Amino acid sequence: MDEAQMQNMFSMMRVGAQTTLPVVLVLVRRDHIVQDTIAQLSKQRTSDLKKPIKVVFVGEEAVDQGGVLKEFFLLLIQEVLNPIYGMFQEFEETRSLWFSEQTFEEEGMC
Structure with missing residues (x-):
């Protein structure tokens, strides 16, 4: 049933249907x-x-039964913590991360 629902959502997206989906795809x-997550x-x-x-x-053909979502969040968090984004600052004395005081948005990052 979940696979049929996903196929239905994909077909609606292909034809550009203006329907309300029960999920955020x-x-x-x-x-x-x-970048793709922010854009979506x-x-x-x-x-x-x-x-x-x-x-x-x-x-990829994997149908999201929960595992794909978990992998998505794992990969997203790993990437967001990457120093190139400058979103977080590491404090060596406490070995912790906190939001950086500097802006992380630069031209071309989104």
């Missing part, structure tokens, strides 16, 4: 996971962000 490329979520209505998330990695 996030299509991301592994090598651009932060920024297009959603605020009310839709309360819906469950279904993740599809572009070019």
